[in-house]
Amino acid sequence: MSAFKVDARGLHKEFDGKHALEDVSFSVGEGEIFGLLGPNGAGKTTALHILLGILRPTRGEVSVLGRCPQRERYRIYPRINYTSAYVQLPFNLSVGRNLRIFAELYGVADAGRKVSGLMELLDIGHLASVRTGALSSGEQTRLNLCKSLLNDPELLFLDEPTASLDPDMADRVRALLQRVREERRVSMIYTSHNMAEVERLCDRVLFLHRGRKIAEGTPGELRRRFSQDSLEKLFLKLSREGELRDVKGENA
Protein backbone atom coordinates (compact mmCIF):
# COMPACT_ATOMS: atom_id res chain seq x y z
CA MET A 1 0.00 0.00 0.00
CA SER A 2 1.31 3.44 -0.97
CA ALA A 3 2.48 5.75 1.83
CA PHE A 4 0.98 8.64 -0.11
CA LYS A 5 -2.63 9.76 0.17
CA VAL A 6 -2.62 10.15 -3.60
CA ASP A 7 -0.21 8.52 -5.97
CA ALA A 8 -0.63 8.98 -9.72
CA ARG A 9 1.79 7.32 -12.12
CA GLY A 10 1.93 7.94 -15.88
CA LEU A 11 -1.61 9.27 -16.14
CA HIS A 12 -2.80 9.54 -19.68
CA LYS A 13 -6.23 10.48 -20.93
CA GLU A 14 -7.44 10.83 -24.50
CA PHE A 15 -10.77 12.22 -25.64
CA ASP A 16 -11.55 11.33 -29.26
CA GLY A 17 -7.86 11.06 -30.10
CA LYS A 18 -6.94 14.34 -28.34
CA HIS A 19 -4.57 14.20 -25.39
CA ALA A 20 -6.09 15.76 -22.28
CA LEU A 21 -3.33 14.34 -20.05
CA GLU A 22 0.01 12.93 -21.10
CA ASP A 23 2.19 10.93 -18.78
CA VAL A 24 1.46 12.95 -15.65
CA SER A 25 2.80 11.64 -12.33
CA PHE A 26 2.58 13.15 -8.89
CA SER A 27 1.92 12.23 -5.30
CA VAL A 28 0.40 13.91 -2.29
CA GLY A 29 1.44 13.15 1.27
CA GLU A 30 -0.53 13.22 4.50
CA GLY A 31 -1.51 16.74 5.58
CA GLU A 32 -0.15 18.22 2.38
CA ILE A 33 -1.93 20.84 0.31
CA PHE A 34 -1.08 20.17 -3.31
CA GLY A 35 -1.93 22.70 -6.02
CA LEU A 36 -2.84 21.62 -9.54
CA LEU A 37 -2.26 24.70 -11.66
CA GLY A 38 -2.46 25.65 -15.28
CA PRO A 39 -4.45 27.69 -17.76
CA ASN A 40 -7.92 26.67 -18.89
CA GLY A 41 -7.79 23.35 -20.73
CA ALA A 42 -4.51 22.33 -19.10
CA GLY A 43 -5.99 19.10 -17.75
CA LYS A 44 -6.51 19.99 -14.07
CA THR A 45 -10.15 19.02 -13.92
CA THR A 46 -9.51 15.87 -15.97
CA ALA A 47 -6.86 14.85 -13.42
CA LEU A 48 -9.24 15.61 -10.53
CA HIS A 49 -12.02 13.56 -12.10
CA ILE A 50 -9.69 10.60 -12.60
CA LEU A 51 -8.63 10.79 -8.95
CA LEU A 52 -12.29 10.96 -7.95
CA GLY A 53 -13.04 7.80 -9.91
CA ILE A 54 -15.65 9.37 -12.19
CA LEU A 55 -13.37 9.27 -15.22
CA ARG A 56 -11.20 6.35 -16.32
CA PRO A 57 -7.65 7.12 -17.45
CA THR A 58 -6.64 5.78 -20.86
CA ARG A 59 -3.37 4.62 -19.29
CA GLY A 60 -1.58 4.96 -15.98
CA GLU A 61 -2.15 4.00 -12.38
CA VAL A 62 -3.83 5.89 -9.59
CA SER A 63 -3.98 5.18 -5.91
CA VAL A 64 -6.17 7.23 -3.57
CA LEU A 65 -5.87 6.41 0.13
CA GLY A 66 -4.01 3.30 -0.99
CA ARG A 67 -6.85 2.07 -3.20
CA CYS A 68 -7.81 2.23 -6.85
CA PRO A 69 -10.59 4.82 -7.32
CA GLN A 70 -11.96 2.93 -10.32
CA ARG A 71 -12.32 -0.48 -8.70
CA GLU A 72 -12.66 0.34 -5.00
CA ARG A 73 -14.53 3.60 -5.10
CA TYR A 74 -16.97 2.73 -2.33
CA ARG A 75 -14.10 2.07 0.08
CA ILE A 76 -12.68 5.49 -0.75
CA TYR A 77 -15.76 7.71 -0.95
CA PRO A 78 -16.69 7.72 2.75
CA ARG A 79 -13.17 9.07 3.46
CA ILE A 80 -12.89 11.83 0.86
CA ASN A 81 -14.94 14.78 -0.28
CA TYR A 82 -15.04 17.31 -3.06
CA THR A 83 -16.22 20.81 -3.76
CA SER A 84 -16.19 22.73 -6.98
CA ALA A 85 -17.35 26.10 -8.17
CA TYR A 86 -19.02 24.20 -11.02
CA VAL A 87 -21.08 21.77 -8.98
CA GLN A 88 -24.14 22.68 -6.95
CA LEU A 89 -26.56 21.23 -4.47
CA PRO A 90 -30.22 20.90 -5.53
CA PHE A 91 -31.60 24.42 -5.79
CA ASN A 92 -35.14 23.43 -4.88
CA LEU A 93 -34.29 22.25 -1.35
CA SER A 94 -33.38 24.39 1.64
CA VAL A 95 -29.77 24.81 2.69
CA GLY A 96 -30.29 22.88 5.93
CA ARG A 97 -32.12 20.01 4.25
CA ASN A 98 -29.50 19.66 1.54
CA LEU A 99 -26.77 19.38 4.15
CA ARG A 100 -28.75 16.94 6.30
CA ILE A 101 -29.36 14.70 3.27
CA PHE A 102 -25.65 14.58 2.48
CA ALA A 103 -24.83 14.06 6.17
CA GLU A 104 -27.10 11.00 6.05
CA LEU A 105 -25.53 9.76 2.81
CA TYR A 106 -22.12 9.95 4.49
CA GLY A 107 -23.46 8.33 7.67
CA VAL A 108 -22.44 11.30 9.83
CA ALA A 109 -23.13 10.69 13.51
CA ASP A 110 -25.17 13.44 15.20
CA ALA A 111 -25.84 14.94 11.79
CA GLY A 112 -27.95 17.84 13.09
CA ARG A 113 -25.20 19.18 15.32
CA LYS A 114 -22.54 18.66 12.68
CA VAL A 115 -24.58 20.53 10.07
CA SER A 116 -25.35 23.44 12.44
CA GLY A 117 -21.70 23.67 13.51
CA LEU A 118 -20.42 23.81 9.94
CA MET A 119 -23.05 26.31 8.87
CA GLU A 120 -22.04 28.59 11.74
CA LEU A 121 -18.36 28.13 10.90
CA LEU A 122 -18.95 29.23 7.31
CA ASP A 123 -21.37 31.96 8.31
CA ILE A 124 -24.45 30.51 6.64
CA GLY A 125 -26.29 29.47 9.82
CA HIS A 126 -28.93 32.13 9.20
CA LEU A 127 -29.64 30.60 5.78
CA ALA A 128 -30.67 27.15 7.02
CA SER A 129 -34.27 27.47 5.88
CA VAL A 130 -33.55 29.42 2.70
CA ARG A 131 -34.00 27.68 -0.65
CA THR A 132 -30.59 26.86 -2.09
CA GLY A 133 -31.52 28.39 -5.45
CA ALA A 134 -32.04 31.75 -3.74
CA LEU A 135 -28.44 31.95 -2.46
CA SER A 136 -25.86 34.30 -3.91
CA SER A 137 -22.92 32.62 -5.63
CA GLY A 138 -20.71 33.34 -2.62
CA GLU A 139 -23.23 31.73 -0.28
CA GLN A 140 -23.48 28.71 -2.57
CA THR A 141 -19.71 28.36 -2.54
CA ARG A 142 -19.77 28.33 1.27
CA LEU A 143 -22.61 25.81 1.24
CA ASN A 144 -20.56 23.55 -1.03
CA LEU A 145 -17.64 23.87 1.36
CA CYS A 146 -19.91 22.90 4.25
CA LYS A 147 -20.95 19.79 2.33
CA SER A 148 -17.33 18.91 1.63
CA LEU A 149 -16.45 18.98 5.33
CA LEU A 150 -19.46 16.98 6.57
CA ASN A 151 -17.68 13.63 6.77
CA ASP A 152 -14.38 14.93 8.21
CA PRO A 153 -12.56 13.75 5.08
CA GLU A 154 -8.97 12.54 5.12
CA LEU A 155 -8.55 13.85 1.60
CA LEU A 156 -10.29 16.89 0.19
CA PHE A 157 -10.54 17.82 -3.49
CA LEU A 158 -11.06 21.55 -3.91
CA ASP A 159 -11.77 22.85 -7.40
CA GLU A 160 -11.58 26.65 -7.19
CA PRO A 161 -13.16 26.69 -3.73
CA THR A 162 -12.92 30.44 -3.24
CA ALA A 163 -14.33 31.44 -6.62
CA SER A 164 -17.17 33.95 -6.15
CA LEU A 165 -16.18 34.79 -2.58
CA ASP A 166 -15.46 38.36 -1.52
CA PRO A 167 -11.90 38.96 -0.24
CA ASP A 168 -12.96 38.79 3.41
CA MET A 169 -14.81 35.49 3.06
CA ALA A 170 -12.10 34.06 0.79
CA ASP A 171 -9.56 34.87 3.48
CA ARG A 172 -11.69 33.21 6.15
CA VAL A 173 -12.09 30.11 3.99
CA ARG A 174 -8.34 29.89 3.46
CA ALA A 175 -7.81 30.23 7.22
CA LEU A 176 -10.40 27.52 7.80
CA LEU A 177 -8.74 25.16 5.33
CA GLN A 178 -5.36 25.74 6.97
CA ARG A 179 -6.88 25.05 10.38
CA VAL A 180 -8.55 21.87 9.12
CA ARG A 181 -5.24 20.72 7.71
CA GLU A 182 -3.33 21.47 10.91
CA GLU A 183 -5.88 19.99 13.29
CA ARG A 184 -6.74 16.85 11.32
CA ARG A 185 -3.80 16.38 8.97
CA VAL A 186 -6.21 16.47 6.03
CA SER A 187 -4.55 16.26 2.62
CA MET A 188 -5.93 18.53 -0.06
CA ILE A 189 -5.70 18.77 -3.82
CA TYR A 190 -6.39 22.31 -4.79
CA THR A 191 -7.04 24.05 -8.09
CA SER A 192 -7.28 27.80 -8.31
CA HIS A 193 -6.48 30.64 -10.65
CA ASN A 194 -5.72 32.89 -7.69
CA MET A 195 -1.94 32.54 -7.50
CA ALA A 196 -1.58 34.60 -4.32
CA GLU A 197 -3.96 32.17 -2.65
CA VAL A 198 -2.01 29.20 -3.99
CA GLU A 199 1.26 30.63 -2.65
CA ARG A 200 -0.30 31.10 0.75
CA LEU A 201 -1.95 27.70 0.99
CA CYS A 202 -0.11 25.12 -1.08
CA ASP A 203 2.94 23.21 0.10
CA ARG A 204 3.70 22.03 -3.42
CA VAL A 205 2.28 22.80 -6.82
CA LEU A 206 2.27 21.15 -10.22
CA PHE A 207 1.97 23.19 -13.40
CA LEU A 208 0.11 21.57 -16.27
CA HIS A 209 0.00 22.87 -19.80
CA ARG A 210 -1.94 21.15 -22.57
CA GLY A 211 -2.08 17.99 -20.51
CA ARG A 212 1.65 17.85 -19.81
CA LYS A 213 3.47 18.34 -16.56
CA ILE A 214 5.66 21.42 -16.96
CA ALA A 215 7.01 21.92 -13.47
CA GLU A 216 6.56 20.69 -9.93
CA GLY A 217 7.85 21.93 -6.59
CA THR A 218 7.15 24.26 -3.70
CA PRO A 219 6.01 27.74 -4.72
CA GLY A 220 9.36 29.14 -3.45
CA GLU A 221 11.42 26.59 -5.38
CA LEU A 222 9.57 27.30 -8.61
CA ARG A 223 9.88 31.08 -8.23
CA ARG A 224 13.64 30.74 -7.77
CA ARG A 225 14.09 28.13 -10.48
CA PHE A 226 12.33 30.20 -13.11
CA SER A 227 13.54 33.61 -11.86
CA GLN A 228 10.07 34.99 -11.20
CA ASP A 229 9.15 36.95 -8.11
CA SER A 230 5.66 35.48 -7.85
CA LEU A 231 3.63 32.48 -8.96
CA GLU A 232 1.35 34.92 -10.72
CA LYS A 233 4.16 35.95 -13.07
CA LEU A 234 5.20 32.36 -13.51
CA PHE A 235 1.63 31.46 -14.42
CA LEU A 236 1.40 34.30 -16.95
CA LYS A 237 4.68 33.28 -18.53
CA LEU A 238 3.50 29.71 -18.79
CA SER A 239 0.14 30.64 -20.25
CA ARG A 240 1.59 33.03 -22.82
CA GLU A 241 4.70 31.16 -23.87
CA GLY A 242 3.42 27.62 -23.41
CA GLU A 243 6.72 26.47 -21.93
CA LEU A 244 9.07 27.35 -19.11
CA ARG A 245 12.81 27.80 -19.19
CA ASP A 246 14.67 27.64 -15.94
CA VAL A 247 17.53 29.91 -14.86
CA LYS A 248 20.00 27.81 -16.87
CA GLY A 249 17.88 28.37 -19.97
CA GLU A 250 16.83 24.73 -20.14
CA ASN A 251 13.35 23.77 -21.10
CA ALA A 252 11.45 22.56 -18.07
Place this chain on the structure above:
Amino acid sequence: MLSRYVVMHFRSAARVMELFFWPLMELLVWGFFSVYLQQRMPDSTGRLLPALLLGLVFWDILYRSQQSVSLAFMEELWTRNIVNLLISPLRTWEWVTSAYLYGLIKTGIVGVFLMGFAALFYALDPSILGFYLVPFFLNLMLMGWALGLFTTGLIIHWGHSAEALVWGVPFLVQPFSAIFYPLSVYPDWLKRIALLLPSTWVMEGMRELLLNSVFSWRHFGAALAINLVYLALAAAFSGWMLEQGRRSGQLVRMSV
Protein backbone atom coordinates in the same frame (compact mmCIF):
# COMPACT_ATOMS: atom_id res chain seq x y z
CA MET B 1 -32.66 9.72 -1.21
CA LEU B 2 -36.30 8.65 -1.25
CA SER B 3 -37.31 11.30 1.28
CA ARG B 4 -35.35 13.83 -0.77
CA TYR B 5 -37.22 12.95 -3.95
CA VAL B 6 -40.55 13.11 -2.17
CA VAL B 7 -39.76 16.49 -0.57
CA MET B 8 -38.44 17.87 -3.86
CA HIS B 9 -41.58 16.74 -5.62
CA PHE B 10 -44.19 17.92 -3.19
CA ARG B 11 -42.47 21.26 -2.54
CA SER B 12 -42.79 22.13 -6.21
CA ALA B 13 -46.20 23.31 -7.36
CA ALA B 14 -45.25 22.52 -10.97
CA ARG B 15 -44.41 18.92 -10.12
CA VAL B 16 -47.54 18.43 -8.06
CA MET B 17 -49.54 19.85 -10.97
CA GLU B 18 -47.76 17.48 -13.34
CA LEU B 19 -48.82 14.59 -11.15
CA PHE B 20 -52.50 15.49 -11.36
CA PHE B 21 -52.99 17.87 -14.29
CA TRP B 22 -51.90 15.80 -17.29
CA PRO B 23 -53.45 12.53 -16.14
CA LEU B 24 -56.69 14.38 -15.41
CA MET B 25 -56.75 16.06 -18.82
CA GLU B 26 -56.13 12.71 -20.52
CA LEU B 27 -58.87 11.11 -18.50
CA LEU B 28 -61.32 13.85 -19.42
CA VAL B 29 -60.60 13.51 -23.15
CA TRP B 30 -60.69 9.72 -23.18
CA GLY B 31 -63.56 9.60 -20.71
CA PHE B 32 -65.87 11.71 -22.84
CA PHE B 33 -64.72 9.95 -25.99
CA SER B 34 -65.55 6.62 -24.33
CA VAL B 35 -68.96 7.87 -23.26
CA TYR B 36 -69.61 8.98 -26.85
CA LEU B 37 -68.55 5.58 -28.22
CA GLN B 38 -70.67 3.81 -25.64
CA GLN B 39 -73.70 5.87 -26.70
CA ARG B 40 -73.14 5.33 -30.43
CA MET B 41 -72.10 1.69 -30.26
CA PRO B 42 -73.62 0.14 -27.18
CA ASP B 43 -71.95 -3.25 -26.83
CA SER B 44 -73.74 -6.26 -25.48
CA THR B 45 -71.78 -6.41 -22.26
CA GLY B 46 -71.52 -2.71 -21.43
CA ARG B 47 -67.79 -3.21 -20.90
CA LEU B 48 -66.50 -0.79 -23.53
CA LEU B 49 -66.42 2.23 -21.24
CA PRO B 50 -64.60 0.55 -18.33
CA ALA B 51 -62.15 -1.13 -20.73
CA LEU B 52 -61.20 2.19 -22.29
CA LEU B 53 -60.99 4.01 -18.96
CA LEU B 54 -58.95 1.27 -17.31
CA GLY B 55 -56.72 1.20 -20.38
CA LEU B 56 -56.04 4.88 -19.86
CA VAL B 57 -55.41 4.50 -16.10
CA PHE B 58 -53.08 1.56 -16.74
CA TRP B 59 -51.20 3.49 -19.42
CA ASP B 60 -50.72 6.37 -17.00
CA ILE B 61 -49.38 4.02 -14.31
CA LEU B 62 -46.82 2.68 -16.79
CA TYR B 63 -45.92 6.15 -18.03
CA ARG B 64 -45.50 7.69 -14.53
CA SER B 65 -43.45 4.71 -13.39
CA GLN B 66 -41.03 5.18 -16.32
CA GLN B 67 -40.94 8.94 -15.77
CA SER B 68 -40.10 8.61 -12.08
CA VAL B 69 -36.97 6.59 -12.74
CA SER B 70 -35.73 8.72 -15.65
CA LEU B 71 -36.62 12.04 -14.05
CA ALA B 72 -34.88 11.10 -10.80
CA PHE B 73 -31.65 10.99 -12.81
CA MET B 74 -32.49 14.07 -14.88
CA GLU B 75 -33.23 16.00 -11.70
CA GLU B 76 -29.63 15.50 -10.59
CA LEU B 77 -28.37 16.65 -13.99
CA TRP B 78 -30.54 19.75 -14.03
CA THR B 79 -29.48 20.75 -10.51
CA ARG B 80 -25.79 19.99 -11.30
CA ASN B 81 -25.68 17.74 -8.28
CA ILE B 82 -24.69 14.53 -9.99
CA VAL B 83 -20.97 14.67 -9.20
CA ASN B 84 -21.80 15.17 -5.53
CA LEU B 85 -23.78 11.93 -5.63
CA LEU B 86 -21.31 10.03 -7.80
CA ILE B 87 -18.50 10.64 -5.29
CA SER B 88 -20.63 9.97 -2.22
CA PRO B 89 -20.93 6.55 -0.55
CA LEU B 90 -24.35 6.18 -2.19
CA ARG B 91 -24.32 2.93 -4.19
CA THR B 92 -25.86 2.80 -7.64
CA TRP B 93 -28.38 0.16 -6.53
CA GLU B 94 -29.43 2.35 -3.58
CA TRP B 95 -29.96 5.27 -5.93
CA VAL B 96 -31.98 3.15 -8.37
CA THR B 97 -34.02 1.63 -5.54
CA SER B 98 -34.92 5.07 -4.22
CA ALA B 99 -36.01 6.07 -7.74
CA TYR B 100 -38.13 2.89 -7.94
CA LEU B 101 -39.80 3.60 -4.62
CA TYR B 102 -40.36 7.21 -5.62
CA GLY B 103 -42.03 5.84 -8.75
CA LEU B 104 -44.15 3.50 -6.64
CA ILE B 105 -45.43 6.40 -4.54
CA LYS B 106 -46.12 8.60 -7.58
CA THR B 107 -47.89 5.94 -9.58
CA GLY B 108 -49.88 4.87 -6.52
CA ILE B 109 -51.12 8.43 -6.11
CA VAL B 110 -51.90 8.85 -9.82
CA GLY B 111 -53.65 5.46 -9.93
CA VAL B 112 -55.88 6.22 -6.94
CA PHE B 113 -56.59 9.73 -8.20
CA LEU B 114 -57.59 8.56 -11.68
CA MET B 115 -59.66 5.64 -10.44
CA GLY B 116 -61.45 7.97 -8.01
CA PHE B 117 -62.08 10.57 -10.69
CA ALA B 118 -63.29 7.96 -13.17
CA ALA B 119 -65.64 6.61 -10.51
CA LEU B 120 -66.99 10.06 -9.80
CA PHE B 121 -67.47 11.27 -13.39
CA TYR B 122 -67.89 8.13 -15.47
CA ALA B 123 -69.38 5.78 -12.88
CA LEU B 124 -66.44 3.39 -13.17
CA ASP B 125 -66.74 0.85 -10.38
CA PRO B 126 -63.36 1.07 -8.54
CA SER B 127 -63.79 -2.52 -7.33
CA ILE B 128 -64.38 -3.81 -10.84
CA LEU B 129 -60.98 -5.55 -10.89
CA GLY B 130 -60.97 -6.32 -7.19
CA PHE B 131 -57.74 -7.69 -5.77
CA TYR B 132 -56.46 -8.36 -9.28
CA LEU B 133 -55.68 -4.69 -9.69
CA VAL B 134 -52.53 -5.45 -7.63
CA PRO B 135 -50.89 -7.89 -10.09
CA PHE B 136 -51.79 -5.63 -13.02
CA PHE B 137 -50.27 -2.66 -11.18
CA LEU B 138 -47.15 -4.69 -10.31
CA ASN B 139 -46.47 -5.60 -13.93
CA LEU B 140 -47.03 -2.07 -15.18
CA MET B 141 -44.69 -0.75 -12.48
CA LEU B 142 -41.99 -3.23 -13.42
CA MET B 143 -42.26 -2.38 -17.09
CA GLY B 144 -42.08 1.34 -16.24
CA TRP B 145 -38.94 0.74 -14.17
CA ALA B 146 -37.31 -1.21 -17.02
CA LEU B 147 -38.20 1.50 -19.55
CA GLY B 148 -36.97 4.17 -17.11
CA LEU B 149 -33.61 2.46 -16.66
CA PHE B 150 -33.26 1.97 -20.40
CA THR B 151 -34.06 5.65 -21.02
CA THR B 152 -31.55 6.69 -18.35
CA GLY B 153 -28.88 4.62 -20.11
CA LEU B 154 -29.64 6.42 -23.38
CA ILE B 155 -29.38 9.81 -21.65
CA ILE B 156 -26.03 8.86 -20.08
CA HIS B 157 -24.83 7.93 -23.56
CA TRP B 158 -26.15 10.91 -25.51
CA GLY B 159 -26.26 13.57 -22.79
CA HIS B 160 -28.61 16.53 -22.55
CA SER B 161 -29.47 16.36 -26.24
CA ALA B 162 -31.37 13.15 -25.52
CA GLU B 163 -33.55 14.62 -22.78
CA ALA B 164 -36.65 14.43 -24.95
CA LEU B 165 -36.38 10.62 -24.77
CA VAL B 166 -37.62 10.78 -21.18
CA TRP B 167 -41.02 11.71 -22.56
CA GLY B 168 -40.68 10.03 -25.94
CA VAL B 169 -39.63 6.45 -25.16
CA PRO B 170 -42.94 5.37 -23.57
CA PHE B 171 -44.79 6.50 -26.67
CA LEU B 172 -42.72 4.08 -28.74
CA VAL B 173 -44.45 1.21 -26.99
CA GLN B 174 -47.90 2.76 -26.64
CA PRO B 175 -49.27 1.94 -30.13
CA PHE B 176 -48.18 -1.70 -29.80
CA SER B 177 -49.50 -2.33 -26.29
CA ALA B 178 -53.15 -2.94 -27.20
CA ILE B 179 -54.19 -0.32 -24.67
CA PHE B 180 -57.43 1.00 -26.14
CA TYR B 181 -58.17 -1.91 -28.47
CA PRO B 182 -57.66 -5.66 -28.31
CA LEU B 183 -54.65 -7.52 -29.63
CA SER B 184 -56.84 -9.04 -32.32
CA VAL B 185 -56.93 -5.79 -34.31
CA TYR B 186 -53.23 -6.05 -35.16
CA PRO B 187 -52.01 -7.89 -38.26
CA ASP B 188 -50.28 -11.18 -37.43
CA TRP B 189 -46.74 -9.84 -37.75
CA LEU B 190 -47.53 -6.97 -35.38
CA LYS B 191 -49.21 -9.31 -32.90
CA ARG B 192 -45.89 -11.12 -32.50
CA ILE B 193 -44.17 -7.82 -31.72
CA ALA B 194 -46.96 -6.69 -29.38
CA LEU B 195 -46.69 -9.91 -27.41
CA LEU B 196 -43.08 -9.05 -26.59
CA LEU B 197 -44.40 -6.16 -24.49
CA PRO B 198 -45.56 -6.91 -20.94
CA SER B 199 -48.08 -4.07 -21.29
CA THR B 200 -49.92 -6.00 -24.02
CA TRP B 201 -50.34 -9.01 -21.70
CA VAL B 202 -51.57 -6.73 -18.91
CA MET B 203 -54.13 -5.01 -21.14
CA GLU B 204 -55.34 -8.30 -22.57
CA GLY B 205 -55.55 -9.72 -19.06
CA MET B 206 -57.55 -6.72 -17.91
CA ARG B 207 -60.05 -7.13 -20.78
CA GLU B 208 -60.26 -10.87 -20.11
CA LEU B 209 -61.20 -10.13 -16.50
CA LEU B 210 -63.73 -7.49 -17.52
CA LEU B 211 -65.42 -9.55 -20.21
CA ASN B 212 -65.22 -13.06 -18.79
CA SER B 213 -64.68 -12.37 -15.07
CA VAL B 214 -61.63 -14.62 -15.17
CA PHE B 215 -58.19 -13.55 -14.07
CA SER B 216 -55.72 -15.04 -16.51
CA TRP B 217 -52.66 -16.29 -14.66
CA ARG B 218 -51.15 -17.04 -18.04
CA HIS B 219 -51.29 -13.36 -18.98
CA PHE B 220 -49.92 -12.37 -15.58
CA GLY B 221 -47.10 -14.92 -15.71
CA ALA B 222 -46.10 -13.95 -19.25
CA ALA B 223 -46.01 -10.23 -18.38
CA LEU B 224 -44.00 -10.92 -15.23
CA ALA B 225 -41.48 -13.16 -16.99
CA ILE B 226 -40.92 -10.66 -19.83
CA ASN B 227 -40.65 -7.85 -17.28
CA LEU B 228 -37.95 -9.67 -15.33
CA VAL B 229 -35.96 -10.25 -18.52
CA TYR B 230 -36.34 -6.59 -19.55
CA LEU B 231 -35.42 -5.34 -16.08
CA ALA B 232 -32.24 -7.41 -16.11
CA LEU B 233 -31.41 -6.20 -19.64
CA ALA B 234 -32.17 -2.56 -18.76
CA ALA B 235 -30.02 -2.76 -15.60
CA ALA B 236 -27.15 -4.27 -17.59
CA PHE B 237 -27.56 -1.67 -20.35
CA SER B 238 -27.64 1.35 -18.01
CA GLY B 239 -24.72 -0.06 -15.98
CA TRP B 240 -22.74 -0.50 -19.19
CA MET B 241 -23.60 3.04 -20.30
CA LEU B 242 -22.49 4.35 -16.90
CA GLU B 243 -19.16 2.58 -17.32
CA GLN B 244 -18.81 3.83 -20.90
CA GLY B 245 -19.62 7.33 -19.60
CA ARG B 246 -16.77 7.03 -17.11
CA ARG B 247 -14.44 5.98 -19.91
CA SER B 248 -15.44 8.56 -22.50
CA GLY B 249 -15.85 11.45 -20.07
CA GLN B 250 -19.49 11.89 -21.12
CA LEU B 251 -20.64 11.43 -17.53
CA VAL B 252 -18.62 14.36 -16.21
CA ARG B 253 -19.16 16.48 -19.33
CA MET B 254 -22.89 16.52 -18.79
CA SER B 255 -22.56 16.81 -15.01
CA VAL B 256 -20.82 20.16 -14.74
